[in-house]
Amino acid sequence: MPEEEHKSMDIVQLPTTSYIILGMLSYREMSGYSLKQLMDRAVKHFYWSPAKSQIYAELRRLESHGYVVMREVISPQRPDKRIYGLTPQGLDALRTWLDNTAVGPDSYKSPLLLKVFLGHLASPGILISQIEARRQKLARDLVLCEEKEEGLIDRIQEPLAEEEFLFPLLALRFNMASIRAALTWADEALEHLSRWQQEKAVGESKT
Amino acid sequence: MPEEEHKSMDIVQLPTTSYIILGMLSYREMSGYSLKQLMDRAVKHFYWSPAKSQIYAELRRLESHGYVVMREVISPQRPDKRIYGLTPQGLDALRTWLDNTAVGPDSYKSPLLLKVFLGHLASPGILISQIEARRQKLARDLVLCEEKEEGLIDRIQEPLAEEEFLFPLLALRFNMASIRAALTWADEALEHLSRWQQEKAVGESKT
DNA sequence: GTCGACATGTAACCAGTTACATGATTAA
C-alpha cells in the first residue's frame, strides 16, 4: 500500500505565544510596545502575558518566518517605532493552528491552593488571612469584569458588530464564571477553617 | 575533600516546585519515582506536576540545602531506590514559606479560551467541536472528583483524622467548583456559537 | 518475548524572566 504523502511547505512548530501574537495582529498592526499593553488587558486573564523582552524577540522570530512584516516609523517627536503587520502566510498559519482539533490542556497553577492543600502545617490565622485577601482580590476583579462586560454588551447590540465582540465576551464570561466559583469556594473554605482554628485552639489549651 | 558542606543557614529562595516536594515529603519519606506518582494524582490539578527528570534534580538540590536526606535502599530483587526524608530544617523552610503572607497570583493558561477569543478567524464547526470535546472531558473529570470526594468524606468522619483530610478536601472542592463553572459556561457558549454558525452560513449562502 | 511497572538519571535544548541600557516627552 503506497504511503500517503502530504507535502506541506515549511510546517513550523511554534509555541502558543506566537499564535497569541499573530492573533492580536489580526485585529490591527501594532508595535511590540502596544502589543504588550493589549495582551495585559485582553489575554492575561485566560492565558498570560509574556515579558516585553520576549515579545520583541518573538516578533523578530515571526518576521524571520515571514508571518509578520515590520515597518519602521521614525518620528522626530516620539520614539521610533517598529510596527508589525500580519502577512497572508501569518494569517494562514494562525488559521491552521486554530482549526487544529488537538487543543492543549488547560494548566492551572495556584500557589494559594497549594498552601491550602498543605494547610496542616500552616498557622491557622495566617492561612485564613491569605484566603481572605484572595477573596477581596477576586471581588475587585469581578467588578472590573462586570464593567468590561457592560461595555462589550453595549457594543454587541450595534448591528454588524456582533462577531467582533461575541468572542471576547465569551472569554470574559468564562473568567467571570471562574471568579464567582472561586468566591463561593472561599466562603465555604473560610467557614471550615474557622472551625478548625477553634478546635486547634481548644486542643492546645487542654495540654 | 571537605568542600561539600550543606548550607542550611543561607536564606535561599526556592521555586514553588521545591516547596511542593517538601510538602509531599512532610507526609512520608519517598523516592523520586513515587513522588512523581503522588504529584500526578494529588497536586497536578491545582498546580502542576514536573517532569520526572526535574524531580530527581530538585531532590538533589534540596539535599544540598540540607532540607532533605537521602537513604539508599539496595534490593536484590527490585531496582535500587533513593528514599528522601524531610529534615527539621526542611520542615522549617516549608513552614516559613507557607506562613509568608505574600502569596503568588494564580496563573491560568487555557489554549481553548485563546481559540475562543480568536474565534472570528476559526471555522465555526471546528470551534464548536473543540468546546464540545472539552465539555465531555470536564464531565469525566467531575465524576472522578466526585468519587475522590466520597472517599475523603468517608475518612473525614473518622475521629482524629479530620485534619489529615480536611485540606485535600478543600483543594478538591475548589477543583470541582471550577469544573462545574466551566461546564455551565460551555453550555452557554455552545448556544451562542450555534446561532453564530447559522448566521454565518446564511450570510455566505446569500453571496 | 514483548509489554508495562519499577527506578534513576544525563544532555541538549527552549521558553521565559530579570536586570540592565538607552533616551525622548509630558505632567506633577
Added chain:
DNA sequence: TTAATCATGTAACTGGTTACATGTCGAC
C-alpha cells in the same frame, strides 16, 4: 526635579521539557 509613559532592545540566567540511556521483574 521627579516620575510616568513611550519605545526597543541585550545578556545572563533559571526553570522546565524531551529524548535518550540503562536495567530488572512479573504478567500475558
